[in-house]
Structures are given as C-alpha cells and as structure tokens.
Amino acid sequence: MSHYIVLFNFTDQGIENIKDTVKRADDYKAAIENAGGRLVGEYYTMGRYDIITIVEAPNDEAMMSILLTIGKLGNVHSETLKAFTISEAAKIIEKLS
Numbered sequence: 001m002s003h004y005i006v007l008f009n010f011t012d013q014g015i016e017n018i019k020d021t022v023k024r025a026d027d028y029k030a031a032i033e034n035a036g037g038r039l040v041g042e043y044y045t046m047g048r049y050d051i052i053t054i055v056e057a058p059n060d061e062a063m064m065s066i067l068l069t070i071g072k073l074g075n076v077h078s079e080t081l082k083a084f085t086i087s088e089a090a091k092i093i094e095k096l097s
Helices: 012-016 018-034 060-071 086-094
Strands: 002-010 038-044 051-057 076-083
Touching (some): 002 012, 002 060, 012 018, 018 051, 018 060, 051 060, 060 076
Antiparallel strands (some): 002 051, 038 051
C-alpha cells in the first residue's frame, strides 16, 4: 500500500456547515475503504491547515479517485503528499549511485 498525507482546509461552504464535518469525516473514511484503502489517522488542527489525514491506498489512482470524490462536494481544498516509510526510503536510497 502507498501512504499519503492529506492536508485539508475548509472552503467557505465547509466552514458554514461545520456541524456536518464529523459526518463528512465518516464519509471520507468510507470512500477510502471502498477504494481498498485505510484511514490511518485524522486530526483537526490549529494553524495553516484545518485537518490532516494519513491514508494508506492501493495506488495513486485510487487515492486520486478518493480526493476527487471528496473535492467535488465543495467543503474542502486539499494538498496531498505521497509519503514513504523509513524502510521504503532506505530501499530507494540503497539504489543511489
């Protein structure tokens, strides 16, 4: 599974409907699971981003599908970072010349 860190900010619509955010979080988790992935963690944060999630997904295509499904609802903007575990990074680094 590939790992992703997703940084979310509420849109005006999302903050206006803040009371629905926990339900939307449940829908996000379901979308991830339906794509064969797993929500590792979800955190509401103070600072530059409103929510940060850590996701495992089968591949980039599955993750893109999840993000487009969530994005089209209009409640959040996202920025996604593909992440590598230490062991994955070590294998990549070992191959460097």
